[in-house]
Amino acid sequence: xxxxxxDLVPSARLAAxxxxxxxxxxxxxxxxxxxxxxxxxxxxxxxxxxxIEAQAGASAAxxxxxxxxxxxxxxxxxxxxxxxxxxxxxxxxxxxxxPTKEHAVKGTLAG
Numbered sequence: 001x002x003x004x005x006x007d008l009v010p011s012a013r014l015a016a017x018x019x020x021x022x023x024x025x026x027x028x029x030x031x032x033x034x035x036x037x038x039x040x041x042x043x044x045x046x047x048x049x050x051x052i053e054a055q056a057g058a059s060a061a062x063x064x065x066x067x068x069x070x071x072x073x074x075x076x077x078x079x080x081x082x083x084x085x086x087x088x089x090x091x092x093x094x095x096x097x098x099p100t101k102e103h104a105v106k107g108t109l110a111g
Contacts, residue, residue, distance in 0.1 A: 033092060040086055045078070055098055065097050 040048055049070040053063070084090065 033088075033095070036095070037086055037088065037091055040091075041082065052098070059099055062097070062099050069094065 043051070052066045052070060055062075055066070
């Protein structure tokens with residue numbers, strides 16, 4: 001039987017809670033990414049490119065990256081988009097290049 005949070009002294013409890021926070025944040029990020037991927041799978045290439053470009057307007061560098069990705073998406077067959085670019089392994093790396101704030105994707109998809 002392991003220690004319960006109530007069994008720890010206050011400073012140890014705080015340290016344990018702080019250690020747990022990144023894992024909870026990571027789980028929330030994974031859930032948000034999965035929701036984004038679920039919606040993205042229903043979009044046409046042109047719609048996905050439009051969303052990327054709309055979000056990338058926050059900075060010139062992000063817009064350049066979005067335009068490069070959009071150009072590649074248009075040139076590729078559909079299977080490349082659905083099986084490669086939207087794969088759970090690669091999508092986080094693509095999305096990580098775009099500057100977003102917490103809940104920005106959720107607001108875009110809801111709007």
